[in-house]
Amino acid sequence: MGMSSYDAALMAEQMAYYRARAPEYDSVYAERADLQELLATTAELPIVGHVLELACGTGQWTPLLAERARSVTAVDASAETLAIARERATARNVRFVRADLFDWQPPRRYDTVFFGFWLSHVPPARFPEFWRSVAASLAPGGRAVFVDDGPTEAVHEELLTDESGHAALRRLEDGSAYRIVKVFHEAQDLMDQLAALGWSAQVWQTARNFLAGVALPPGRKV
Ligand SMILES: C[S@@+](CC[C@H](N)C(=O)[O-])C[C@H]1O[C@@H](n2cnc3c(N)ncnc32)[C@H](O)[C@@H]1O
Numbered sequence: 001m002g003m004s005s006y007d008a009a010l011m012a013e014q015m016a017y018y019r020a021r022a023p024e025y026d027s028v029y030a031e032r033a034d035l036q037e038l039l040a041t042t043a044e045l046p047i048v049g050h051v052l053e054l055a056c057g058t059g060q061w062t063p064l065l066a067e068r069a070r071s072v073t074a075v076d077a078s079a080e081t082l083a084i085a086r087e088r089a090t091a092r093n094v095r096f097v098r099a100d101l102f103d104w105q106p107p108r109r110y111d112t113v114f115f116g117f118w119l120s121h122v123p124p125a126r127f128p129e130f131w132r133s134v135a136a137s138l139a140p141g142g143r144a145v146f147v148d149d150g151p152t153e154a155v156h157e158e159l160l161t162d163e164s165g166h167a168a169l170r171r172l173e174d175g176s177a178y179r180i181v182k183v184f185h186e187a188q189d190l191m192d193q194l195a196a197l198g199w200s201a202q203v204w205q206t207a208r209n210f211l212a213g214v215a216l217p218p219g220r221k222v
Contacts, residue, residue: 007123010167010181014121015077015100017170017178018057022080024173025058034208038147039064041206045145046214049111052137054101055118059085065114066091073110075099101133102126109139115146121181124166131197135217144199144215152209154184187211 018025029035042064051065056074058081066072066089074089075097076082082096097104113134122130134144160167160179168182187203190213194201198218206212 004125006164007125007181010123010164010179011102013178014180017172017180019078019080020176020178021170021172022058022078022084025081026060026084029060034210037208038206038210041147041212042068045114045147045212046143047112047114047145049142050108050139051112051114052106052110054113054115054134055121056085056096057081057117059088061114061116062089062094063091066094069093069112071095073097073106075101075104077101102129106137109142110137111139111142113137113142113144115144117148119146120148120183120185122183123164123181124183127193128197131194131199135199138217142217144217145213146215147206147210147212149184150205150209150211151184151186157182157184185211187213 039060042061047065047068049070051069051072053062053065053072053074056062056076059074062072062074062085071093072089073095074085076085077098077100079098082098086096138144158169159182160169166181166183167179169177170180171177187205190203190211191201194215199215201213201215203211203213
């Protein structure tokens with residue numbers, strides 16, 4: 001299925017936003033105690049074996065994954081965020097790849113595919129395709145593990161009331177504005193959507209306003 005030109009434009013603008021935001025990105029992690037707490041919950045998530053991290057950004061999650069993984073392959077489209085991630089995640093079992101996730105074939109299969117604050121940036125029309133690519137990246141017995149904003153975080157977002165229903169406006173410190181994709185998933189609805197695609201998923205709201213999930217691809221049971 002082709003992507004609508006609206007979604008294509010939105011995703012290009014979203015990429016430009018994260019490239020431009022790279023030098024500002026980490027301040028939110030420094031300022032928000034709830035994000036620091038969320039990072040600490042990595043210890044409770046099933047991160048095992050060879051890990052593929054999608055949309056690693058500035059590498060906030062990458063060193064935590066690397067501590068638990070045999071290897072981490074961390075992919076992001078932005079050279080600007082990757083430069084910061086490379087300085088943060090210096091462990092020898094980490095490698096970085098610059099690629100558009102919707103245009104990238106993994107060179108191998110992984111035991112864990114992890115994505116932090118990425119699912120909410122996938123347009124609804126590309127949701128099935130995204131999960132198919134995650135399934136194709138998983139080795140037998142492998143699992144997808146993710147964290148994201150929960151529905152209560154929507155109050156902090158400048159949601160656009162355009163025809164798409166999944167766009168938001170973000171501003172950088174210099175005042176420049178970008179449209180991005182932002183979908184606030186609810187835990188039960190996300191489990192239902194994944195079940196409809198054949199996945200077995202547990203998705204839960206964390207103590208603060210985030211979602212966490214563990215999902216097994218079609219053909220496997222929890
Ligand atoms: C909200 S950030 C999440 C970063 C990191 N995972 C975290 O939790 O802090 C989204 C990331 O997705 C990346 N990105 C956006 N569109 C992408 C695409 N099509 N392919 C790969 N990465 C993309 C951006 O460069 C940005 O680093």
